[in-house]
Amino acid sequence: MNKLLNTLFAVSVACATSLAWAQPATAPAQATNVAPATPAAGPTSPKSLEAKVAMCVGCHGIVGYKSSFPEVYRVPKIAGQSAKYIAAALNAYKAGDRKHPTMRSIAETLTDKDVADISAYYENLGRESRKAAPEKPSREPSAQVAALLQKAACASCHGANMSKPIDPSYPKIAGQYSEYLFVALKAYKTENNTTSGRNNGVMGAIAKQFSNAELKALANYVGSLDSEMQTVPEPRFHSH
Known part of the structure; x- marks a missing residue:
């Protein structure tokens, strides 16, 4: 106590x-x-x-x-x-x-x-x-972001609307604060730091494919979607 x-x-x-x-x-x-x-x-x-x-x-x-x-x-x-x-x-x-x-x-x-x-x-x-999230994303991504989403295969885990993950141990991410999503994505790229970073083989492999500017573009789009x-x-x- x-x-x-x-x-x-x-x-x-x-x-x-x-x-x-x-x-x-x-x-x-x-x-x-x-x-x-x-x-x-x-x-x-x-x-x-x-x-x-x-x-x-x-x-x-x-x-x-x-x-x-x-x-x-x-x-x-x-x-x-x-x-x-x-x-x-x-x-x-x-x-x-x-x-x-x-x-x-x-x-x-x-x-x-x-x-x-x-x-x-x-x-x-x-x-x-x-309010339940729509079945499809509430807004269309730009061509650049659409390409990034496809490369990252976000929908394969988080669902087509980014709010219906294939397993409840994966997060809903639609409408999450974009700056938090950006920090979280960068954390999967962080290595050899005792106070910051995240160890996850799948997310680490995905995040390391992208520059920080690309991760920010992804975070801004996902954060703009309707959220539960x-x-x-x-x-x-x-x-x-």
Whole structure:
């Protein structure tokens, strides 16, 4: 419990100081709009779920909140993302396959049940106001981007509309913040860095085919599509 409380404090400080314009409100960081969760095993009390999600809302519960590591970008929308993908991502941070100091410090405190509960919470969060992504991309790519999409074979995993992956352990990416997508794609190219980068054989092989300018063009297009995901505001936080 002390480790969890220490982590919560450290994460709150990291989130509050990463950009001066995004400050938490004076009330304690607790989730008040807790959505139903599907626990890994056994019941989950609202209080314990609130404590788990409290580690997330300081960044992912503020619309437009930006991280400053390894560069400035809006943190990803995760409400409406697949629970299986969120769990895979958290476990990758926990194992060190995704190298991000703050996310790893959070993931290392989580049990398998914690991961399952948090993942289910965010999959369900905002469901009542969610619009399903169209079956086809909501806008056509330019000729350049169409060629890049074909070369990368994005649709073969993420679906033709970039929002229906062939396996729920793959992310929905349509409408995700383009600057986050760009940072994530570049991370798959990063090697021999102890604090930044992602280890994934498939995505690494794909990303390394492209220049950063090409990755940015891909990210800008995918980020412009209609999305099932959103950032659901946490009432106890506000952005400036």
